Amino acid sequence: MSILIRDAWLVTQNEKREIIKGDLYVEDEIIADIGKINVEADYIIDGKNKIVMPGLINTHTHVAMTDMRGIADDVELEDFLTIVWKEEAKRSREEIYRGAKLGIEEMLRTGTTTFVDMYSDEDVIAKAAREKGIRAYLGWAVVDEEITTQEGSPLKNAENFIKEFKNNSLVVPLIAPHGVYTCGEETLLRAKDIAEKYDTLMTIHISETRKEVYEHRKKTGMRPVEWLDKIGFLNNRIIAAHLVWLTLNEIKILAKNEVKASHNPTSNMKLANGGAMPLVEMLQNNILITLGTDSAVSNNNLDMFEVMKFAALLHKNERWRASITNAQMVLDFATVNAAKALGLNAGSLEVGKLADIVVIDATEPNARPLRKETIVSNIVYSFSGLNVEHTIVNGKIVYERRN
Amino acid sequence: MSILIRDAWLVTQNEKREIIKGDLYVEDEIIADIGKINVEADYIIDGKNKIVMPGLINTHTHVAMTDMRGIADDVELEDFLTIVWKEEAKRSREEIYRGAKLGIEEMLRTGTTTFVDMYSDEDVIAKAAREKGIRAYLGWAVVDEEITTQEGSPLKNAENFIKEFKNNSLVVPLIAPHGVYTCGEETLLRAKDIAEKYDTLMTIHISETRKEVYEHRKKTGMRPVEWLDKIGFLNNRIIAAHLVWLTLNEIKILAKNEVKASHNPTSNMKLANGGAMPLVEMLQNNILITLGTDSAVSNNNLDMFEVMKFAALLHKNERWRASITNAQMVLDFATVNAAKALGLNAGSLEVGKLADIVVIDATEPNARPLRKETIVSNIVYSFSGLNVEHTIVNGKIVYERRN
Numbered sequence: 001m002s003i004l005i006r007d008a009w010l011v012t013q014n015e016k017r018e019i020i021k022g023d024l025y026v027e028d029e030i031i032a033d034i035g036k037i038n039v040e041a042d043y044i045i046d047g048k049n050k051i052v053m054p055g056l057i058n059t060h061t062h063v064a065m066t067d068m069r070g071i072a073d074d075v076e077l078e079d080f081l082t083i084v085w086k087e088e089a090k091r092s093r094e095e096i097y098r099g100a101k102l103g104i105e106e107m108l109r110t111g112t113t114t115f116v117d118m119y120s121d122e123d124v125i126a127k128a129a130r131e132k133g134i135r136a137y138l139g140w141a142v143v144d145e146e147i148t149t150q151e152g153s154p155l156k157n158a159e160n161f162i163k164e165f166k167n168n169s170l171v172v173p174l175i176a177p178h179g180v181y182t183c184g185e186e187t188l189l190r191a192k193d194i195a196e197k198y199d200t201l202m203t204i205h206i207s208e209t210r211k212e213v214y215e216h217r218k219k220t221g222m223r224p225v226e227w228l229d230k231i232g233f234l235n236n237r238i239i240a241a242h243l244v245w246l247t248l249n250e251i252k253i254l255a256k257n258e259v260k261a262s263h264n265p266t267s268n269m270k271l272a273n274g275g276a277m278p279l280v281e282m283l284q285n286n287i288l289i290t291l292g293t294d295s296a297v298s299n300n301n302l303d304m305f306e307v308m309k310f311a312a313l314l315h316k317n318e319r320w321r322a323s324i325t326n327a328q329m330v331l332d333f334a335t336v337n338a339a340k341a342l343g344l345n346a347g348s349l350e351v352g353k354l355a356d357i358v359v360i361d362a363t364e365p366n367a368r369p370l371r372k373e374t375i376v377s378n379i380v381y382s383f384s385g386l387n388v389e390h391t392i393v394n395g396k397i398v399y400e401r402r403n
Numbered sequence: 404m405s406i407l408i409r410d411a412w413l414v415t416q417n418e419k420r421e422i423i424k425g426d427l428y429v430e431d432e433i434i435a436d437i438g439k440i441n442v443e444a445d446y447i448i449d450g451k452n453k454i455v456m457p458g459l460i461n462t463h464t465h466v467a468m469t470d471m472r473g474i475a476d477d478v479e480l481e482d483f484l485t486i487v488w489k490e491e492a493k494r495s496r497e498e499i500y501r502g503a504k505l506g507i508e509e510m511l512r513t514g515t516t517t518f519v520d521m522y523s524d525e526d527v528i529a530k531a532a533r534e535k536g537i538r539a540y541l542g543w544a545v546v547d548e549e550i551t552t553q554e555g556s557p558l559k560n561a562e563n564f565i566k567e568f569k570n571n572s573l574v575v576p577l578i579a580p581h582g583v584y585t586c587g588e589e590t591l592l593r594a595k596d597i598a599e600k601y602d603t604l605m606t607i608h609i610s611e612t613r614k615e616v617y618e619h620r621k622k623t624g625m626r627p628v629e630w631l632d633k634i635g636f637l638n639n640r641i642i643a644a645h646l647v648w649l650t651l652n653e654i655k656i657l658a659k660n661e662v663k664a665s666h667n668p669t670s671n672m673k674l675a676n677g678g679a680m681p682l683v684e685m686l687q688n689n690i691l692i693t694l695g696t697d698s699a700v701s702n703n704n705l706d707m708f709e710v711m712k713f714a715a716l717l718h719k720n721e722r723w724r725a726s727i728t729n730a731q732m733v734l735d736f737a738t739v740n741a742a743k744a745l746g747l748n749a750g751s752l753e754v755g756k757l758a759d760i761v762v763i764d765a766t767e768p769n770a771r772p773l774r775k776e777t778i779v780s781n782i783v784y785s786f787s788g789l790n791v792e793h794t795i796v797n798g799k800i801v802y803e804r805r806n
Binding site for chain 1: 469470472473474476477478479480483505506508509512513669671672673674675676677678679699702703704705706709712713715716717719720722723724725726727728729730767768769771772776777780781784785786787788789790
């Protein structure tokens with residue numbers, strides 16, 4: 001299969017962050033050529049008035065919850081969790097599969113080509129992902145055995161899932177210890193061992209709420225990140241979600257251990273987690289920042305374009321400084337940074353990279369005027385995911401707008 | 404001309420905030436019937452999997468700036484103003500007309516049926532509005548004569564504009580004294596006299612930035628709202644934009660004078676105005692709250708769906724309380740409240756109201772699952788303006804998605 005996109009604005013996200021007017025040619029799963037290209041192709045996209053950019057990477061969601069959209073709005077976190085857990089206790093594997101399918105459809109519709117998930121029953125989520133053709137990093141959720149609702153041991157379930165999907169091309173299995181308030185030291189270290197044994201990534205929630213930090217200090221005398229460091233859990237395999245309530249010392253610990261951050265500004269604001277992830281200090285300490293939507297229950301959509309805007313604006317507002325974030329920085333979070341965090345050969349439009357690509361219709365009024373100087377600004381500050389016209393994953397067109 | 408929408412979810416925004424499954428019939432410019440309707444019509448919309456809601460009302464923008472989208476991002480306010488004013492100094496009336504046309508196109512595309520504008524050359528903006536068929540409250544901007552770039556006297560220009568458009572059906576003229584840092588006491592009071600003479604509304608920027616408040620105190624010894632009250636400017640004709648930096652005393656003054664608020668959360672966050680409009684205290688004092696996008700230079704789109712989400716989430720985040728705002732409250736800001744502020748017989752789907760209506764395609768993934776209980780949540784927290792399929796203003800279909 002080959003695809004030729006002709007004469008479009010290419011937001012390359014290469015080292016120089018070049019935006020060039022030209023053609024892009026995909027052969028099988030790879031970007032085979034960029035520039036002025038004279039070649040036949042199975043599928044041709046006229047790039048006139050179109051913007052082509054790397055697919056967005058959502059580094060934190062619970063995709064199977066998408067069909068629970070809107071069930072727990074505008075309530076304090078304790079009530080939120082009560083509602084969600086009650087609903088989840090009733091869910092069948094079939095419902096998880098259907099929820100995941102809807103969420104994946106939404107992500108492909110809105111330009112996300114890769115996502116990182118945390119949930120149980122990731123095997124049925126993997127089925128949905130393979131049917132839809134999205135790139136899926138699926139983290140089987142692990143909590144202490146005494147509190148789990150999973151059948152059998154969460155750690156064993158996670159290990160079996162990793163073994164089963166280890167050599168899949170689009171589905172990448174990982175292990176997802178849920179958090180310090182649901183996983184004790186032993187569970188965390190056994191999860192880490194599994195990640196090392198099978199050479200996978202890990203993902204975990206860290207310091208999303210004040211309550212989590214307060215209670216962990218009461219229990220251990222230490223803040224979550226300090227404690228995770230002390231027990232020897234932290235390493236460069238980890239994508240840590242939220243990280244709202246961090247001290248400068250914890251930032252330095254995360255940096256030292258090369259932990260990657262998944263920032264979820266929309267979810268944090270909607271749940272009123274308070275404050276904001278200390279982005280500025282994290283950047284100063286060279287922590288790799290990526291972006292996530294979190295679930296459709298706390299967001300309530302999976303639109304990474306919207307998350308980019310919320311990320312940029314939250315920090316401007318928080319620090320009373322408009323120059324503290326900028327559009328290019330935030331686009332990097334959602335593309336090149338995320339690809340780096342996952343060790344994925346994508347995130348930019350360059351020859352030899354995986355063909356994870358989004359085509360935007362720039363004839364919509366919110367994309368006009370179309371001029372090179374403001375394309376990145378429009379991507380971050382003006383577009384919604386519904387501006388997307390084609391989504392290509394691994395060289396295949398997996399979403400195409402009718403008309 | 405008559406339009407029949409068959410068997411849709413109708414978000415009525417009536418007194419009881421009912422959501423009903425049924426038909427809606429438009430005859431000429433009026434909603435003529437709602438319920439189970441047996442009638443012929445010139446145009447029929449199949450409402451299956453569609454949501455029908457009142458058109459959104461944007462109470463603060465500078466629509467002619469839409470073609471300047473993205474020219475002044477991520478810079479502090481002083482630099483922002485320098486860039487914008489330099490650009491505006493070069494603009495012809497033809498450019499203002501074209502910018503307005505683009506902005507109006509974007510608003511109709513994203514479900515806004517009425518907007519309140521502040522700019523010079525509102526006569527050419529009126530031309531664009533009439534061509535596109537949007538309902539437009541156009542406020543001719545007034546500043547002190549010594550600093551104006553308008554030809555002639557701004558007050559006279561505004562008065563002439565009001566006289567010319569006074570009896571127009573879709574274009575409603577008003578007067579827009581720009582702010583306390585650009586209008587002295589005499590200008591403000593003369594603007595008020597013009598509004599009273601011709602019985603029009605007024606719109607003005609108030610307390611957008613700390614700098615404005617600080618400098619006004621330095622000059623007059625009073626905060627802007629206190630001073631505006633003292634000079635006798637405030638009354639119930641005023642829609643005041645921003646109102647970020649208010650004391651409780653100023654809130655009580657605004658309430659006493661029945662001044663209406665246009666809250667612009669996205670613009671305020673992007674410009675890092677700091678803090679947030681004191682929504683909670685304003686609601687406690689019964690100030691009527693409406694929403695605005697502000698211009699495409701400070702937002703950077705004109706999507707009122709996005710503004711609703713930013714409004715809800717900003718205040719949750721600001722006060723660390725998720726229950727402080729809710730979806731229904733915010734939808735009210737953008738519909739019934741705004742209609743009330745403008746004295747407009749619209750903002751809800753009720754028999755006898757003006758047919759300003761939006762039809763949403765709920766087959767998009769971000770609109771699913773479609774269930775009555777979460778429709779308002781989806782409108783505020785999940786949709787983008789690009790979910791809009793039809794926009795109807797004054798009984799005419801002014802936007803229809805191709806396909």
